[in-house]
Amino acid sequence: MLKKRLIGVVTVKNGWAVQSFGYRRYLPLGKPECLVENLDRWGADEILVQIIDRSEAGLGPDYELLGRLGALGLETPLIYAGGIRTVADGVKLVQLGADRIVVDALLHDDLISVKGLSECLGAQALIASLPLSWQGKSLEWLDYRSRTSTSISDEVLGLIQSGVISEVLLSDWKNEGIPDGFEQKLVEEFPLKDVPIIAFGGLSEHEQMRMLLQSPRVTAVAVGNFLSYREHAIQRYKEALTGMPLRLATYKSTYSLIADV
Amino acid sequence: MSYVTVGIVDYGMGNHASVIHSLRDLGFRVRVSADTAVLDSTDILVLPGVGAFPAAMQALHQRGLVGYLQQQAREQRPIIGICLGMQLLTSASHEFQYTAGLDLIPGEVVALTGAKWHIGWNTLECVDSEPLLQASDGEAFYFNHSFCYQGPSEYQACITRHPASFASVIRRGKVVGIQFHPEKSQAAGRTLLKNLILGLTHA
Numbered sequence: 001m002l003k004k005r006l007i008g009v010v011t012v013k014n015g016w017a018v019q020s021f022g023y024r025r026y027l028p029l030g031k032p033e034c035l036v037e038n039l040d041r042w043g044a045d046e047i048l049v050q051i052i053d054r055s056e057a058g059l060g061p062d063y064e065l066l067g068r069l070g071a072l073g074l075e076t077p078l079i080y081a082g083g084i085r086t087v088a089d090g091v092k093l094v095q096l097g098a099d100r101i102v103v104d105a106l107l108h109d110d111l112i113s114v115k116g117l118s119e120c121l122g123a124q125a126l127i128a129s130l131p132l133s134w135q136g137k138s139l140e141w142l143d144y145r146s147r148t149s150t151s152i153s154d155e156v157l158g159l160i161q162s163g164v165i166s167e168v169l170l171s172d173w174k175n176e177g178i179p180d181g182f183e184q185k186l187v188e189e190f191p192l193k194d195v196p197i198i199a200f201g202g203l204s205e206h207e208q209m210r211m212l213l214q215s216p217r218v219t220a221v222a223v224g225n226f227l228s229y230r231e232h233a234i235q236r237y238k239e240a241l242t243g244m245p246l247r248l249a250t251y252k253s254t255y256s257l258i259a260d261v
Numbered sequence: 262m263s264y265v266t267v268g269i270v271d272y273g274m275g276n277h278a279s280v281i282h283s284l285r286d287l288g289f290r291v292r293v294s295a296d297t298a299v300l301d302s303t304d305i306l307v308l309p310g311v312g313a314f315p316a317a318m319q320a321l322h323q324r325g326l327v328g329y330l331q332q333q334a335r336e337q338r339p340i341i342g343i344c345l346g347m348q349l350l351t352s353a354s355h356e357f358q359y360t361a362g363l364d365l366i367p368g369e370v371v372a373l374t375g376a377k378w379h380i381g382w383n384t385l386e387c388v389d390s391e392p393l394l395q396a397s398d399g400e401a402f403y404f405n406h407s408f409c410y411q412g413p414s415e416y417q418a419c420i421t422r423h424p425a426s427f428a429s430v431i432r433r434g435k436v437v438g439i440q441f442h443p444e445k446s447q448a449a450g451r452t453l454l455k456n457l458i459l460g461l462t463h464a
Contacts, residue, residue, distance in 0.1 A: 002423050003382040003401060043447060045382060073282025077403050077445045094311055097276045099405060099445060121312060124378040124407050166378050196380075219381070247382045247401050250447060 003247045004213050005046055006237060007198065008039035009224035012051040012065065012082070019225045020052070021177030023131070023144055029228055036069055039227070040076045042234040043250035047076050048102070048169075048222060050129075054083025055105035056145045061089050063096060070097035081129060081169075087116040094121055102169055104129035107156055108143050118164040127198070128156075128165045131173035132186050139189055142173055152191075161192050167219060168192070172201035177225050179204040187215060198222050206240035213244045265462050266290040268303030270330070272320045274345065275311030283444040287455050295324045304462045306333060310345030314354035314370060314408070317345055318362065327363060334365045339435040339461035344406060347431065347438030356408050366433040368412015378407035379423045383441075385430070391418045393460035394430060400449040402441040404429075409440060435461055 010032050011020045017035045018026040029035060032049065039047045049069065051062050061083040069078065080093050081102035090101050101121070106114055107128055118126050131142040133149060140149035141156075160168060170190060175181030181202025190197065199212045200222035212218045227233040238249035267289045269277055277293055284291050284307075292303055300306060308330070310317050321327050334340060342350040351362045354370035362370070373379055387398040398419075409427040410417075419430035421440075431438040437457060443450035 001384065002379065002404075005381050070276070070278040073286065074279060075283065075445060075447045075450065077405070077442070095276050097278050099311075099442070119313075122378075122407060124380050124405050125311075163377055166380060 001245065003045070004218070004245050005220035006044065006209075006234060006241075006246060007046045007048050007079070007220050007222040008042070008044035008227055008234060009048045009050065009200065009222050010035045010039070011224055012049060012062070013053050015065070019177060019228060021225075023142070023173045023176060025177075032065060033068055033072060035228070036074065037072055039234065040072070040074045042232050044076055044234050045220070045247055046079055046100075047074070048079040048081065050102065051082030052144075055085075059083055060085055061093055063092065066093060066096045066098060079127065084117075085110075086113055087120055090117040090121055094125065100125045100127060102127045102129045103165075104131075105143075105145060111155060111159055114159060115164055123163055123166045126165045127167050127169050128160055129169045129171065131171040132190075133172070133174045134183055134185050134189065139186065139191075144173070157192060160195055167196045167198055169198045169200055169222070172199075175202035178202045179226070180208055182208060182212070184211065187212065187217060190217070193217065200224070206237055209237065210241055210244060213241070213246070264288075264290050265305065265458060266292060266303040267458065268300040268306045269293040270300065270306055270308045270326060271295045272310075272317070272324050272326055274317045274320055275309055277309060279444040280307065280309050280343070283451060283454060284458075287451060287458075289458065295326065297326075297329050300329070305339040305341065305458055306330070308340065308342040308346035308349060310343065310349065312345060314345065314348055314356040314362070315358060315360045317349055318360050321349070321363075330363055331365065334363075334434075334436050337435055339458075339464075340365070340437070341457060341461070342436075342438040343444070344440060344442055347440050348408060348410070350431070350436060350438045351410060351412065354408065365436045366412070366416050366431050366438060368410050368416060368431070370408045371411045373407055373409050373423065373425075373427065375425045376423055379404045379409075382446075383421050383423060385419045385421060385441075387419050388414075388417055391432070393456050394419055394453070396456055397449065397453045400453070402429075402443065402446040402449055402453070404441045406440060410438070435464065437461065
């Protein structure tokens with residue numbers, strides 16, 4: 001049976017891994033490579049590296065960082081987000097080691113390139129990032145570059161529904177970094193009922209994750225900040241989520257469990 | 262001590278870094294090349310791949326590797342195809358258009374039934390007592406694809422369910438195709454790669 005996934009997220013700004021709070025406040029954590037290496041060792045089901053200042057600054061993808069991550073020899077599937085402008089960008093990212101890529105700004109700017117990426121890499125390699133918030137009676141979609149929210153356009157919804165994209169990364173951006181902050185209503189009210197959802201933003205408690213994972217619409221939960229507070233956080237979450245259709249917690253050690261005698 | 266040297270067939274599709282790291286971690290020597298002279302000096306060939314079938318076959322043709330790989334299979338050289346590389350081993354694919362494959366394992370590549378794609382970790386079920394894969398029976402591996410193998414059951418070594426069953430490992434003699442990514446499947450992937458490579462090269 002296909003398992004649901006627990007995805008470890010590393011957010012990068014100015015070349016440093018950061019904790020992000022509500023898309024506006026950031027605390028440095030260290031080198032992205034170190035965090036990614038930990039997630040790989042802890043047995044995350046996928047690792048998402050999102051570089052949040054590339055599109056805004058028009059810098060394109062951070063190939064250099066991806067090259068450094070590739071050199072780590074990761075044994076965990078890697079998802080890349082940040083600065084993707086063209087089909088050629090996406091192809092190069094895959095060649096450098098990304099297994100899947102996330103588009104966000106491109107959904108606002110250039111849907112033809114999104115279709116092109118899907119044709120070139122396959123829909124299974126493509127994820128749509130939708131930072132959402134619940135505003136009274138409707139879902140609002142944030143363009144993080146202009147800090148403005150609008151309703152999700154029919155064109156974008158139609159594109160996602162058509163199968164050009166395999167999953168939606170549904171981010172509760174307002175509650176990002178707030179413990180137990182994720183608003184379940186975002187999933188419940190998301191209009192495309194048969195599109196797989198990766199829930200992200202303010203997910204800290206295993207009971208909260210359990211509720212989300214019980215939804216047939218949610219294929220994965222993604223956790224960023226809350227993995228940074230303790231060792232082996234992935235395994236601990238998985239142990240607490242026993243009974244959910246997740247891959248069991250795995251432990252990798254370079255040391256033999258049998259003592260030399 | 263004799264070392265096994267793995268030749269990764271470089272035809273310009275996808276990323277080889279993880280495969281190279283996995284193989285080196287397991288203690289194998291690795292050569293990456295499209296040059297048949299270099300590939301000839303290795304013990305086993307690995308055909309990785311990410312992308313679309315027609316473009317991949319075109320890339321193999323452009324590098325003169327189609328005839329070479331077919332000849333190697335006839336000479337009983339071990340070959341492992343991974344993900345798109347597995348699909349290339351078959352007779353043809355229906356992805357975008359009908360495209361002839363390497364035809365090393367009879368069967369065709371068709372769209373998954375009952376699902377648009379198959380993304381994530383899923384379980385391997387060995388369908389017979391395939392000794393090279395027995396240690397991986399019941400283990401979970403990372404899949405990321407929307408097309409799959411359809412062909413004679415005699416070539417289906419392992420299946421996976423999503424929700425319908427499909428062949429996740431196919432084998433004809435010393436040619437083996439793996440639909441998932443062992444190089445991205447952590448400890449389970451390492452074990453499978455090691456058993457397959459040692460088993461095929463020492464058979």
